[in-house]
Amino acid sequence: MKLIINEIAREVPDGCSAGSLRDQFKADADVLIVNGFPAEPDQPLGEGDRLVLIRRGEVPSAGELEALLTARHTPGVHERVRRATVGIAGVGGLGSAVAIALARSGVGRLIIADFDLVEPSNLNRQQYFLDQIGHPKVYALRDTLARINPYVHVTACHLRVTRDNIGEIFGAADLLVEAFDRAEQKAMLVENFATLFPEKPVVAGSGMAGYGPSNGVTTRKAIGQLYLCGDGATAAAPGVGLMAPRVGIAAHHQANAVLRLLLGEDPVA
Amino acid sequence: MNITVNGKPTETATGSTVQNLLDQLRLDSQQVVVERNHTIVPRQHFVGELLAEDDSLEIVHFVGGG
Numbered sequence: 198m199k200l201i202i203n204e205i206a207r208e209v210p211d212g213c214s215a216g217s218l219r220d221q222f223k224a225d226a227d228v229l230i231v232n233g234f235p236a237e238p239d240q241p242l243g244e245g246d247r248l249v250l251i252r253r254g255e256v257p258s259a260g261e262l263e264a265l266l267t268a269r270h271t272p273g274v275h276e277r278v279r280r281a282t283v284g285i286a287g288v289g290g291l292g293s294a295v296a297i298a299l300a301r302s303g304v305g306r307l308i309i310a311d312f313d314l315v316e317p318s319n320l321n322r323q324q325y326f327l328d329q330i331g332h333p334k335v336y337a338l339r340d341t342l343a344r345i346n347p348y349v350h351v352t353a354c355h356l357r358v359t360r361d362n363i364g365e366i367f368g369a370a371d372l373l374v375e376a377f378d379r380a381e382q383k384a385m386l387v388e389n390f391a392t393l394f395p396e397k398p399v400v401a402g403s404g405m406a407g408y409g410p411s412n413g414v415t416t417r418k419a420i421g422q423l424y425l426c427g428d429g430a431t432a433a434a435p436g437v438g439l440m441a442p443r444v445g446i447a448a449h450h451q452a453n454a455v456l457r458l459l460l461g462e463d464p465v466a
Numbered sequence: 467m468n469i470t471v472n473g474k475p476t477e478t479a480t481g482s483t484v485q486n487l488l489d490q491l492r493l494d495s496q497q498v499v500v501e502r503n504h505t506i507v508p509r510q511h512f513v514g515e516l517l518a519e520d521d522s523l524e525i526v527h528f529v530g531g532g
Contacts, residue, residue, distance in 0.1 A: 291532040376532055380497040383528035384509075388499045392506055406531045420501040420524045433531030444532070 198244040203261065204268040215240045219250050226250035259348050266303055266346065274460060275303050281459045282306040284370030286358050286386055288334045289313065290439055291402045292376030293324035294448035295455070300342045300349045302456060307342070309335050310354035310366050322441040358382075360389040368394075372458055374451055375401035380432070391421055400454045400464070404428040405447035406437045414446045416454050416464050424464050426450035469521040478517060485512040487523070499526045 198211045202222050209218060215229045216238025228251040229236045242248060257265060267275040281304050285292045288311045296307055311334045315325045319334075329337035335353035342351050354366055358377075363386065367373055373390050377383050380403075387399055404427035405414060413428040427447045433439045454464035467480050471491070478487055484507055488495050500507045501524040507515055517523075 287532065289532060378530060378532045380494075380528040380530040383530075383532075384497050384499050384526075387526070387528075388506060388509065391499070392508070401528070402532045403528045404531070419526045420499065420506070421504075423499075423526065425526070427529075429527075430529060431531070432529035439531050447532075 198242075200242060200245070201247045203248075203250055204264040209242075212241050214238060215242060215248060218242065218248055223250040223252070225252050225255075227252055256347065262346065262348060263303070266301075270303070274456075278303050278456065278459050279305040282308065282370050283455055283459075284308045284367035284373040285310070285376055286363075286367070286373060287311050287376035287378065287382075288338050289319065289376065289378055290322040290441075290444040291405075291448045291451065292374065293334070293338055294445055295374050295376060295452045296338055296342060297324055297345065298449060298452035299455060300346045302452075303346070304349060304455075304459070306350040306352070306369075308352045308354070308367060308370055309338060310356060310358050311335050312355065312357040322439055322444045358386065360385055363389050364393050370397070372398040372400065372455065374455060375399055376448075376451070378433075387423060391423060395421060398422040398424065398458050400424045400426060400451045400458070402427050402447050402451055404431045405443050406431045406433040406439050408440055408443060411443065411446055414443065414450060416450045418465050424454050426454060467517070467519045469517060469519070469523060471523045472525060476523075482517050483513055484515045484517065484523075487517060488512065488525075491525070493525065493527055497528050499528075500524070501526075 200207050200209055215231055215236045219226050230249040232247050283299055283304050285296055288309050313334050315329045315332050315334055315337050319325055325337055333355045335355050339351045339353045375383055375386050387401055390399055403425055416426050419425050457464045469476050484500055495512050503522055
């Protein structure tokens with residue numbers, strides 16, 4: 198009968214038990230999962246069943262992890278995203294969420310840049326943890342990404358991005374995610390990157406404060422190769438803070454726009 | 467003179483610069499990216515670059531937060 202064992206199709210004798218397949222394919226596994234549910238070793242398997250064999254605490258090899266991660270992807274996606282390099286300018290509320298989404302999606306290389314350190318107030322929306330307070334965000338995020346997918350190559354730049362170093366930092370990127378906080382910084386980055394690399398897309402974020410309706414957040418195309426994710430209007434201000442849900446919506450609009458661009462799709466249409 | 471800003475017909479004084487237009491539209495020059503006839507105008511040129519009749523401007527205004 199044909200089964201899928203750790204995401205690879207195998208031909209095995211009819212009526213094999215989960216335990217016998219473990220012995221054959223991954224003898225040191227101590228967790229057996231059949232069709233998404235924990236299974237006992239004596240559970241018989243049938244045609245088309247999915248068996249996942251795990252050893253607790255073990256990090257899969259690069260090849261194994263690739264197969265496991267991409268099993269949930271849409272077919273054909275992975276080969277294209279693993280060849281990509283995505284730049285992320287700023288790893289606060291937007292950038293940290295974008296980085297994690299892209300790492301989970303199997304993007305081959307991320308270039309992340311931010312001068313900032315993790316502070317307690319960041320934890321209301323940024324993808325950092327209590328034990329990372331005081332650390333540079335780019336290094337904390339690099340550590341977090343390694344815990345998700347150690348085969349994503351992360352270049353961490355602990356510095357302030359300026360118009361003079363944008364080319365050097367992000368020149369190797371296929372496209373850039375603008376994930377700064379201040380409007381002046383957003384404008385500076387977009388103007389300079391688009392001038393230096395007019396053919397490379399920029400996915401920027403603008404307008405995501407508060408807890409207004411989610412449906413207010415959109416992805417739209419602006420000038421040249423610039424895409425804007427946000428509601429375009431709701432600035433962060435005293436009384437209108439940045440909160441995890443809406444910032445996350447904007448960030449995932451950005452991450453999905455990146456994915457669509459890498460796969461040759463129009464982010465908007 | 468008649469120009470277009472973000473697809474909308476707009477009137478501005480003859481001899482206006484990009485900066486004049488931003489002032490007219492109450493936009494902070496530090497928070498925008500301006501494209502004039504499909505070319506980005508560097509912000510150091512805002513005060514010097516004169517607009518012309520039938521110019522097509524795209525102005526992206528960023529708001530803070532992220």
